[in-house]
Amino acid sequence: MLKSYIALEVRILLLTGVKTFCNCTYLDNGMLGSCPICRGEGTLPPQLNQIAARKAYTIAKALNCNLVKNPRYEKNLSTPDLPPEYALSRLSLQLGTDGFMDITFHRRKKHIRIAELRIEEDAGRLTHSGKETRMDYSTAGMPSLRLRTEADFEIGEEAEVFLSDLRRRLQYLEVIPGVPVESVIRCNAHVALAPYPEDPEGFVKLRNLNSFNFVRKAINTELNRQEEILEHGGTVLPESRIWNETKNITESFQKRKLENRPKFVPLQGVQPFIPGPDILEALESFTVELPEPRRNRVMAQYGLTLPQAEFICDEKSRADYFEKTIELGASPKETAQWMSSYIIKEFKRLQLTPLNAPLTPHRFASILKMLTERRIHTGIAKQTISAVLEENKEPELIVKERGWEQLTDEKVISDIVKRIIEENPLEVKRVRESDARPIRFLTGRIMRETGGLAEPNIVKAILREQLSVSLVYVLSMGGAISGRIAEDGMVESGDERVLKELIHQRMNGLESKIRFESIQVGRILSEEIIPSDWAALITTITERINSGTANGIVVTHGTDTLPYTAPLLYWLFADAGVPIVLAASSTAPGMSNEAAETMEKAINLAAEEKTGVYVVYGGRVLSPLNLKFERIGSDGFRNWNMQKPIHFGSSLLNGMLEADQYVLTQLLEEAANSMCVIRIYPGLRSDYLTALMDQGVRYFFLELYDTGTAGFREGPYSLKRAFSIGRRKQARFYCTSQQEGLVDFSGYSTSKELWKEGAVPMGVYTTETVVARFLAASIIADSEQERDELMERAGPESLQ
Incomplete structure (x- = not known):
């Protein structure tokens, strides 16, 4: 097995307007001036830029470095030669050692050691345009921090996370004002592969990676290049390479020799740098709250x-x-x-x-x-x-x-509502006879009376109060609970007439308190659901919630796809302020009392609760999350990885969903067409997955073994090749378990390999709950990046 070793060498440009080791500033021609110090003539001692020193020590402290006491000036022998008009002293000061920064990637925390932090002169940077690579010397001589990590990274994504966290930390320190922090960070990466547990003989240096995204891509591409060389019996030569974004490859730039000569030589006859009292006092009182x-x-x-x-x-x-x-x-x-x-x-x-x-x-x-x-x-x-x-x-x-302020005086609105009720006795009589439809008519009359300025929720609340009614909508998505028994004994899809009769039978005196409006969303069996059916359901629920007339919503549903629909509604409406209850039965109304009892329980729950999403089945109230169908019968469902049912929390929405059924259908169909659920089994060929990628599938939901294991042995049944191709095609792999338990990629070497290749552990969530989250995220997200972020933040490690 090959193990990857990656170290970062990060340059942070400190924009002070003054050179690092002298007082030279910018001239009128835009170039930095020069003096005997920065020309390296040795006639004057260096003078560390005090502004840069304060910033450098602040950063060292924030990176948990051990501060070097009275650091000595050194010559940096690896400083490149610059054109004569750009004067560099080649000096370097080691300010900090043995620091660290902890990062989290795919829910795994990692301790990244920082070997040292130095302040030096910037030597310019490589710029790439088309086929040309040039040097930009506009910042040559400016103070630059060089941060060098140990080879603790294993994949490019970890390096990207580290740089993002570093960017955030620098921003909080406010040491680089006026410009985006990421614009002053440059990075080299040192990459090597070696047979585990051997140490690498040498590293390939990836130079001047000018964005965090390039760092990730370049490292992963270089790892693939080295792996291919080693697997074919070749040798990876030490060299410097640059990233070609157009071709998506690293290209050779310069050969390197493995040398043991020192990079830094102490500057003789010069006193060490002694931080002034202002720097020391600032470090002692360092109180910045970091991200x-x-x-x-x-x-x-x-x-x-x-x-x-x-x-x-x-x-x-x-x-x-x-x-x-x-x-x-x-x-x-x-x-x-x-x-x-x-x-x-x-x-x-x-x-x-x-x-x-x-x-x-x-x-x-x-x-x-x-x-x-x-x-x-x-x-x-x-x-x-x-x-x-x-x-x-x-x-x-x-x-x-602009006259935008609403009418909120409840007494004024109450008087108007009372008058509208008195003027419309027939509509009021229909409401009191269990017909809910006139409520919207009465609401419209009240809104017209106030010129549309009355606050709608106040209007609806007062109207319900004066009519002494609550409103529970019953939405039919078919299923056995509202099905009919055909002459041949087969259960046919949900029928609204059966549902209305079922509701009428089980009202048990609720008629005086609750009005029902039964809405046929779909007349289907559960297994027949397609994305457009979900779009119709989501649109209908959204309309009822936004109307302000709903005290609760009941959705009748079949059993087969209930584990997908229930979490989909949770991810969208968990905190909508209206309880949503999914009701399902293992038998049709004519076969037992189960359907009638389930409807009665669901209606009462919708009328009593204030918010949340619930599932009623077999006389029990279950959570919509991690719903697993385990057997036929009234005890067929169970919540995995959950001791106490979870019904409400934070949905993926910020505010109310603006639902358009056509748009929702398009979004859900696009999501469904781009995904595939794969259950890992012995003998699953990796080329099956790559063939799906060729057909446009980019999101894979993998049901792994145990806490996240799968085959990674070389050969046609190894997932490694599929993951490697998937990375190039920007595929995503979200991993759940075939067993009840936590997927955290712990305990096995194959788990570590999966994580390294980019698999995302979905913790305690079941496959159905994760797929539902993906569908909800596809509705909400404005970009693929936002959707990926919503999937990565899939909630707690435990649902206990």
């Missing part, structure tokens, strides 16, 4: 989910903006939802940031306050945000000028 501690605090203090906290804390300015808005009285969850959805899109559209946007925290909090007080609704809130960003006006003024 990970802040993320943990934000979750604990404000009750945010991990995905919300990760989004909020990804940028310091964003986290500051969030907390300032909260200080001004806004709800933390509402603020997080708006920031991660509408506001971030508007900022991107207008190329704004939290630092320069006209929508200040004060203005944002003002809009959320008006929304909470129901003076405006969600649509008006969006229009107000856009108007503030484009016109730089106060939200209150915009709402007043």
Whole structure:
């Protein structure tokens, strides 16, 4: 087995406007000046740029480095030769050693050791354009930190995560103001493969990788190149290579020799650098809250989910903006939802940031306050945000000028509702005779009476109160629970007439409190469901929730695909504020009392609960997550990996879903056409998976053994080749277990191989729940990247 060894050499450019070891600054011609120090003449001692020194020590502290006491100036013998007009002293100072940074990739934490941190002069950078590679010397001589890690990385994705975390940490330290941090980070990667447990004889250096994405791609491509050479009996030569993004390959740039000569030679006759009291005092009082501690605090203090906290804390300015808005009285969850959805899109559209946007925290909090007080609704809130960003006006003024404020005086609305009820006795009589349809007619009359300004939810609440009714919608998706027994004894798909009769039989005195509206969404057996059926169901549920008339929703469903539909509704509506109950039966109404009893329990649950998604089957209330059908009969379903059923939490949505059935159908069909569920078995050929990739499948849901194992022995049955090709085709592999348990890729060497090749462990979730999350993410996400992020953040490690 081959083991990969990857180390990073990261350059961080400190933009101080002054050279590193002298006081030379930029001249009028745009070039940095020169003096005896930076020309290396040795007539004057070096003087470390104090601004750069403070920044460098701050970074060293944040990277958990041991600070070098009174570091000595050294000559860096590996500094390249520059044109004579660019003067470099070639000096180097080792400021920190033995640091570390912990990263998390695919739910596995890893300790990355930082060998050393040095401050040096920038020597320019390689730029690539088409077939040409050139040197850019515009920053030559500027202070540059060189961070060198140990060879602790194994794949390119880990390196990308490390660089992203480093970028975030530098941003929080505020040591590089005025420019995007990622623009001043450059990286070399040192890559080697060796038979386990041998150490590599030498490394291939990948030079000047100018983006985090390039780092990942270049490393993985180079690992594949070296593996192919070694597997064919060849030798990997030590050399420098560069990344060709157009061809998606690494190309030879320069041969390297394995030499033991020192890279650094102490500068004789020069006193060591002694940090001044201002630097030492700053280090002693170092109190910057770094991204990970802040993320943990934000979750604990404000009750945010991990995905919300990760989004909020990804940028310091964003986290500051969030907390300032909260200080001004806004709800933390509402603020997080708006920031991660509408506001971030508007900022991107207008190329704004939290630092320069006209929508200040004060203005944002003002809009959320008006929304909470129901003076405006969600649509008006969006229009107000856009108007503030484009016109730089106060939200209150915009709402007043445009007449956008809603009527929220409950006494005024109550008087109007009372009058409309008195003017429409026939519609009221129909409602009190269990016909729910006139409620929407009455609501429309009230809204017209107020010029559309009455707050809809207040109108509906008062109307229901004055009519003394609650409304439970019953949506039929077919299944045996509303099926009929044909003459040949076979169960036929759901029939709305059967469902209405079933409801009528089991009302048990609820008629005076609850009105039902039965809606035929689909007349199908469960196994016949296709994406368009889900689109119709989601659209209908969304319409009923958005209308504000629903106290609860019951969905009748068959058993075969219930483990997919139930979590799909959970991922979309877990916190919608209206309880959704899926009801299923193992027998048709004419065969036993099971269907009638299930409907009665489901209706009562929908009327009593406030929010969440529930499954009623066989007299029990189950969670929609990890629902597994284990046997035929009333005890056929069970929740895997769950002691106490989970019914509500955070959905993937930020705000309400804007559902269009045609669009939803397209999104769900595209998602279904791009995915495949594969159950691993002895003898599964890897070329079966690659053939699916050739047909456009990019998302694989693999049911593995145990905690995440599969065959990786060389040959046609090894998954290794499929994963290698999948990486090149940007395929994703989401892994669940065939057994009840946790997939965390622990305990076995094949698990480690799967993880290294890019498999994503889905923890405690079953295949059906993960597929449902993928479908929900496909509806919500605006890009493949966002969908991938939603899948990676698939929730807790435990559902206990």
